[in-house]
Amino acid sequence: MFNNTQSSSRSFQAIRRALFTLSFTGAAMCTAMMPAVANAAPPAQQKTQVPGFFRMKLGDFEVTALYDGYIDLDPKILKGASAKDIQNLLARMFLDNTPGVQTAVNGFLVHTGEHLVLVDTGSATAFGPTVGAMLGNIRAAGYEPAQIDTVLLTHLHADHSRGLLTADGKAAFPNAEVRVAKxxxxxxxxxxxxxxxPEAAQPMFKLAREAVAPYVAAGKFKTFAEGEALIPGVVVSPSPGHTPGHSGYLFTSKEQSLLVWGDVVHNHAVQFARPEIAIEFDIDSKKAIASRKKVFADAAKNKLWVAGAHLPFPGIGHVRAEAKGYAWVPVEYGPIRSDR
Structure with a gap:
């Protein structure tokens, strides 16, 4: 039996050596037969970004953030602090300001189960080629503009309302009722x-009139007064100052709330830390500052989800109170979860 065991061991060792030799020889042959690609150039860079949408659950509602593009804003339009202070705040968040601070333009689509609601429509062609992606991103997100039944405008500035139109000036949302504060x-x-x-401001009025014209003609443009009910689960949250009727919209489902706040913030690096800093686009800067401080305090106290038109995409997150000022806490990317 001992001899048989030794014989088996020797046979096993011989098999291992043979397999090793065979595998080494085969690998060498395969390597020799492989095409010489080590020095080949890689394919061209793609130079495009992923579609601009992001989704999250809010109770039974589904919220889709939509990216319209960006506008480079000159930091000189921020008022209420020295140029050095503003530059320091931008640098603290690693923001480049050449040729300007890249500022997102976002909209938000909320599926309530009964309504498909779009808050703000983007810029379309009003501010050049870096914006105007809203309609394409609605489609990329799985919807058609014709399926939207309600458009809520935070205000009538062109970067929020001009997306109401197609490139040929027709209604981009033909089945939607458009609402804005009276x-x-x-x-x-x-x-x-x-x-x-002032002459420099007159084009903004013209752009607003043109944006709503097809909806006015179709009887689909309606204003609302403060405190007026809109649709179930949505409450108007007035925040005047940036414009006379500037308004946010508070969406609530299953005790979860999201405030879509429009232009409460134009620059996250500056205005969270220093809420008293205004922007020259404000019609009434004192009111705009007061509204911003109130919104920040309420959002931080109540731990609201908030969504901003000019916050870095997807523009959704929370406001955290600091010892001095506030901080922006962006949403974390993840799967759509129904257990939260």
Whole structure:
């Protein structure tokens, strides 16, 4: 038996040596037969970004952030601090300001189960080739513009309302009712007010009138007064100052709430840390600052989800109170979860 065991061991060792030799020889042959690609050039760089949408659950609602593009804003339009202070705040967040600070333009699509609601429509062609991706990203997110039944505008500035139109000037959302605060419509759509405005501001009035014109003609443009009910699960949250009727919209489902706040913030690096810093686009900067401070305090206290038109995409997150000022806490990318 001992001899048999030794014989088996020797046979096993011989088999291992043979297999090793065979595998080494085969690997060498395969290597020799492989095409010489080590020095080949890689394919061309793609130079495109992924589609601009991001989804999250809010109770039974589904929220889709939509990227329209970006605008480079000159930091000189921020008012209420020295240029050095503003540059330091930008540098602290590693923000480049050449040729300007890259500033996102976002919209938000909320599926309530009963309604498909779009808050703000982007810029379309109003500010050049770096914006205007809203319609394409709605489709990339799985919807068609014709399926949207309600468009809520935070205000009538062109980077929020001009996306109401297609490239040929028709209604981009043909089945939607468009709503905006009466105070904003009374200001931006009044030709007498426009005529008295500074010449540099008059194009903004014209862009607003043109944006809503197809909906006015179809009887689908309606204003609302403060406190007026819109649709179930949505409450108007007035924040005047940036424009006369500037408004956010508070969406609530199963005790979870998201405030889509429009232009409460234009620059996250500066205005969270220093809420008293305004922007020259504000119609009434004192009111805008007061609104921003109130919104920040409420959002931090109540731990609201918030969504901003000019926050870095997807523009959704929380506001955290600091010893001095506030901080922006962006949403974490992840799967769509129904257990939260």
């Amino acid at each position: 105070a904003d419509a009374d200001f931006w759509l009044d030709e007498q007010i426009a005529a008295k405005a």
